Structure formats: C-alpha cells, structure tokens
Amino acid sequence: MSQFSSPSRIETGIRQVDTILDGGLLPASATLLRGEPGSGKTIFGLHFLAEGVRADDTGLYINLGEPTAYLRDTADSFGLDIDPVNFLTLSPSGEEFRADQTYDLFRSGETENPPLVENIRGEVETVGPDRVVIDPITELRYLTMDDHQFRTQVLALIDFLKSQEATVLLTSQAADSVPDDDLQFLVDTVITLERDQRQRTLDVSKFRGSSSKRGPHTVTISDDGMHVWPQLVPSDHQREFSSEKLSSGVPELDSLLRGGLTTGTVTFLSGPTGVGKTTTGLQFMKEAAGRGQRSVLYSFEENRSTMLERAEAVNIPVKAMIERGTLRIEEVSPDELTIDEFTHYLQQEVEEHGSEIIMIDGVSGYERALRGTGGKETHHLIKIGRYLRNMGVTGLVTNEVHQITGEFRATEQQMSHLADNIIVLRHVEYKGELRKVIGVLKMRTSDYENWLRELNITEHGLTVGEPMSNLRGILTGTPNWQDDE
CATH class of the missing domain: 3.40.50.300 (P-loop containing nucleotide triphosphate hydrolases)
Known part of the structure; x- marks a missing residue:
C-alpha cells in the first residue's frame, strides 16, 4: 500500500491524483470523469483498473465506445497490466448486439428490466467486481426515450453497483451541445479533464465526504501513461526553521x-x-x-x-x-x-x-x-x-x-x-x-x-x-x- 493510501481509500493508479484526492477515491462511491474527446478519460480509466490488478481487485470495463481489442492495445502501449480485467462490450457494434442490430437497449419506462440493465446486472453478479468503469456513460443518453428515463436508469445503475460494494468510474463526453449537469448531481465525485492547444488540466469540482486540493492541475501524457502535477499551494507547506x-x-x-x-x-x-x-x-x-x-x-x-x-x-x-x-x-x-x-x-x-x-x-x-x-x-x-x-x-x-x-x-x-x-x-x-x-x-x-x-x-x-x-x-x-x- 502506497504512502498516499489508507484502508478507507481506493487508489486511482495515478500517484498525484491520489495526492489531490487526499489519498484516493472513497470505496463504493461513484465518480464522474468529464472531458471532451481526446482529453484522457479512457487512459485515466485504464490506470484505475490497472491499479486494481496490482491491488488484487477484480475489475470490470463496461464498454460503450471503443472496441475491447483497441482498449487492451492502448493499455499495453502505456505498460498498464489489465489482462485480468473483465470486459463487457455494450456498444451497438459489439458482439452482443450484432445479431439483431437493435439500438433499443433501453426500452420505455414501463419495461421493468431493459436488456442493457439485464446485461450489466448479470455480468456484475457473475464477476463480483471491486472496480467498474463505464465508458462513456453519456452514450446511454441516445438510447433512452427522454432525459428523465436516462437519469432514472443511470441512478438505478449506480445504486446497484454501489450495493455490490463496487467503486465506479463513469466517463462523460462533456460538451456544450451535450451537457452533463444532471449526471454531476447523481455521483459522489466529479473530476474534469480539459485541454487546449498548450496544456491539459484536471480539476476536482465535487468530492462528497472528503477534501481535495484545489486546481486546476496540469496533466501530461507520456509513454508510460498519464501524469498529474498538482498546483503549488504555499499554505499547505510549512516547517519550523531558525533564521541565520x-x-x-x-x-x-x-x-x-x-x-x-x-x-x-x-x-x-x-x-x-x-x-x-x-x-x-x-x-x-x-x-x-x-x-x-x-x-x-x-x-x-x-x-x-x-x-x-x-x-x-x-x-x-x-x-x-x-x-x-x-x-x-x-x-x-x-x-x-x-x-x-x-x-x-x-x-x-x-x-x-x-x-x-x-x-x-x-x-x-x-x-x-x-x-x-x-x-x-x-x-x-x-x-x-x-x-x-x-x-x-x-x-x-x-x-x-x-x-x-x-x-x-x-x-x-x-x-x-x-x-x-x-x-x-x-x-x-x-x-x-x-x-x-x-x-x-x-x-x-x-x-x-x-x-x-x-x-x-x-x-x-x-x-x-x-x-x-x-x-x-x-x-x-x-x-x-x-x-x-
């Protein structure tokens, strides 16, 4: 266990993110990781699951976007070990849905057990994951009849995963055209990744039940993955000394x-x-x-x-x-x-x-x-x-x-x-x-x-x-x- 962790924290696998989060995420909590395409959300999720492998946690990647082979190749390119991680591919192009070519993964609110929820519930009960990544949760918005149904289904999904004592990371394709304010109210922690032409940053805008270091903090991505560089806060550093x-x-x-x-x-x-x-x-x-x-x-x-x-x-x-x-x-x-x-x-x-x-x-x-x-x-x-x-x-x-x-x-x-x-x-x-x-x-x-x-x-x-x-x-x-x- 690293110097940044405690029995009540779940390490993210990115050392300085754990510093910013005062030791890591809270167990059995839900975190929304926001950012535009290319901001590093998937890499963050892979670090989170690779850290679970190191800590002997069971991991589950619920994939609504990129193919599983691409994700494993990406992890390999950064030297992240996710071989034991389970993958559930629920994108329209995934094997589970190629046969009927249906996009109706969420049916109307009158249907008690929509197919997607059944798939996730079954996989979770079979695998018993300690860590779950759903990437990106915002894809489900297009598969529901309205915003109310989307929020209801997502909240039910989060509650179910937390009841299984899983620590959950949801990614959101944040954009002005697709706001995710409703999702931010449903989770315990909100982390935003941003990028412009000169830099990437990470900021924690919500962390229920814990303190965190104020940002934004610089993010870099190199051959060995994501690195976060916390902003210097002078008041956090003090020691006794005698002037000479x-x-x-x-x-x-x-x-x-x-x-x-x-x-x-x-x-x-x-x-x-x-x-x-x-x-x-x-x-x-x-x-x-x-x-x-x-x-x-x-x-x-x-x-x-x-x-x-x-x-x-x-x-x-x-x-x-x-x-x-x-x-x-x-x-x-x-x-x-x-x-x-x-x-x-x-x-x-x-x-x-x-x-x-x-x-x-x-x-x-x-x-x-x-x-x-x-x-x-x-x-x-x-x-x-x-x-x-x-x-x-x-x-x-x-x-x-x-x-x-x-x-x-x-x-x-x-x-x-x-x-x-x-x-x-x-x-x-x-x-x-x-x-x-x-x-x-x-x-x-x-x-x-x-x-x-x-x-x-x-x-x-x-x-x-x-x-x-x-x-x-x-x-x-x-x-x-x-x-x-």
Missing part, C-alpha cells in the same frame, strides 16, 4: 548586507546583462557548499555548459560542487515544462533532497519558458517565493534590467514588491572606463549599508571594493568625483 545569515564569502559584500543574506528570504539580483548577477548568486552558493549545504540553480536563459565554463573561469568551482552533490544546475528550455511540473520538481529538491538555496536565473526566461501560466507569471513567482519562505529556503532571483546605463530601475517587470531583499548591480562609465558597482536597495529583515561599492569579477574571483563615497551620480551611469567641475 548566509555569507557570500566576500567580506566587503557581507558588510553591505550587514553580515549576509537572511536565510528563508527571497533576494532579487537586479541589473543589466553582463554585470555579474549570476556570478554573484553563485558566490553565495559556493560559500554555502563549503558548509555542506545543497543549492539548485534553474537556468532559463543560459545553457548549462556555458554557465559551467564561465563560472570556472572566475574561480567558482561549480564542477567540483556538482560532483560533491552540493550544487545542481538544471537548464529549462522554452516550453519544456509547465508551471506545475516546475514547481513539483522544485518541491522535490526542497523536501526530498534537502536543498537550502534555490536560484531562478532569469525572470524573463522564466516567463517565456513555462507553459500553463495563463499570463500570470508574476502570480506564480509570488507563490514560489511564499513556498520558499514557508520552508526556510533561501531564494535567489536574477532579474535583467535592459538599460545598460542611464535612468535607474530596480526591476524591469516592476517586481520589486516580490522581493525581501534587492541587490542592484550597475554598469557605470567613468572617464572613458566601464566599471561595475553593487549596492543594496532593500532588506526587509535587517539593516544594510547605504553605500555603493565597486564590483570586480576576475579570474581570481569576485571582489568588492571600499565604499565609493567620493562619487556622485553613479546610478545615472555617468558618475563624477564630488570635486570635479
């Missing part, structure tokens, strides 16, 4: 920060391209690695090999850190992951691998790369920040400001309110020479130094100079000595 100072290992930078960054906060490293944002973040990770702490860097704009080469060139031994397990660098390509997949992997790093520093390298790349944000990239970044704070994890976010010099901006996307701390890095031109400066704009949890200091990145590493007290106009990009004319 995270040193950069550079005394002058720590002086700017009055000892370093406070752990469990989110820091934005803001500045134009090439100014040293990623290198500064890696400097904190280097120092943390020396204390045996694990960090993860998600790179949205730079490929992994280039980052490794560039870091080694400035005396940050990322390859050795990776080999020791104190650093992991993940390159995230455009459209490679959905936002729910990304937050799932981020949670794994924190909760399973014990990562204490998470760096999102490139806000602009993050916004372009992740599918399923629905134009709410900032909203999702806020949730990630809240999650990291709740778990006592230090977050680093690099944010590119596109102006190389000139009018000062803390962040390009007006995201400064998301950060607990903001470290600004700038290019400045002084007497024909291009230099870099670093300073602290904001720290929520402690005091900080107001001076700007010169930043140098050389083959020997990152160094920070003394406060530049004699310069004025640094943030305009063209500083002058205070005694210059």
